[in-house]
Amino acid sequence: MLSAKDVVVGYRRGEPVLDGASIDLAAGEVLGLAGPSGSGKSTLGRVLALLHRPWSGRVSLDGSDITGFRHRTPPETRKAIGIVFQHPRPAVDPRFTLRDIISEPLLAAGEPGEIGALTDEVGLTDELLTRRPHEVSDGQLQRACLARALAPRPRYLVCDEMTAMLDASTTAALVRVVDRRTREDDTGVLAISHDEALLERWADRAVHVAELV
Numbered sequence: 001m002l003s004a005k006d007v008v009v010g011y012r013r014g015e016p017v018l019d020g021a022s023i024d025l026a027a028g029e030v031l032g033l034a035g036p037s038g039s040g041k042s043t044l045g046r047v048l049a050l051l052h053r054p055w056s057g058r059v060s061l062d063g064s065d066i067t068g069f070r071h072r073t074p075p076e077t078r079k080a081i082g083i084v085f086q087h088p089r090p091a092v093d094p095r096f097t098l099r100d101i102i103s104e105p106l107l108a109a110g111e112p113g114e115i116g117a118l119t120d121e122v123g124l125t126d127e128l129l130t131r132r133p134h135e136v137s138d139g140q141l142q143r144a145c146l147a148r149a150l151a152p153r154p155r156y157l158v159c160d161e162m163t164a165m166l167d168a169s170t171t172a173a174l175v176r177v178v179d180r181r182t183r184e185d186d187t188g189v190l191a192i193s194h195d196e197a198l199l200e201r202w203a204d205r206a207v208h209v210a211e212l213v
């Protein structure tokens with residue numbers, strides 16, 4: 001279980017964005033997180049992925065407190081939680097090829113970098129894998145970002161508006177990849193979206209960010 005408990009978090013001194021939010025993401029479930037723009041969905045996703053440290057409250061993985069780790073997160077904990085963002089370009093190093101971008105977390109973990117099956121699944125050809133981010137479309141880059149997040153076989157995956165900028169068929173294709181991979185590994189998925197129709201199709205259950213406080 002990946003949990004946030006009584007999380008108070010914001011960006012500047014003053015009003016927090018979330019004032020005491022709690023959420024439990026179980027292994028194997030797709031939990032939708034809905035709510036209007038600016039309500040703190042991405043902030044909570046970043047807290048769960050240990051990219052943003054809460055002012056108070058705790059994040060735990062199977063009951064162990066992992067709140068304080070932040071940049072010093074042990075590699076096995078970092079590997080356990082993946083995240084895909086809405087906008088792929090700021091999330092990648094523009095100097096790397098797509099193949100290097102996808103392999104990077106495996107190399108960082110000292111694991112053999114076999115990504116062939118995964119890149120096939122997300123629909124990237126060998127030729128596309130040799131290109132750099134400025135030579136591919138946003139949709140192709142997002143496919144690479146999804147492959148990068150799935151490559152270390154995370155136990156939990158935060159999909160933060162992963163498909164918001166994609167067309168309907170690419171959205172369906174990427175959701176299918178997430179579903180297939182996460183079913184295999186019993187991965188828990190937090191699907192953040194303001195698209196209620198998408199959450200209706202994709203999520204096992206959905207919560208509204210206002211219900212978490």
Ligand SMILES: Nc1ncnc2c1ncn2[C@@H]1O[C@H](COP(=O)(O)OP(=O)(O)OP(=O)(O)O)[C@@H](O)[C@H]1O
Pocket residue numbers: 011012017035036037038039040041042043044194
């Ligand atoms: N880096 C930042 N610095 C300062 N304030 C921020 C930062 N990121 C987000 N915020 C503020 O925190 C609040 C919550 O933002 P957040 O992105 O978590 O909401 P959201 O529900 O994911 O919105 P959206 O659906 O538009 O992505 C907003 O008021 C936003 O302006």
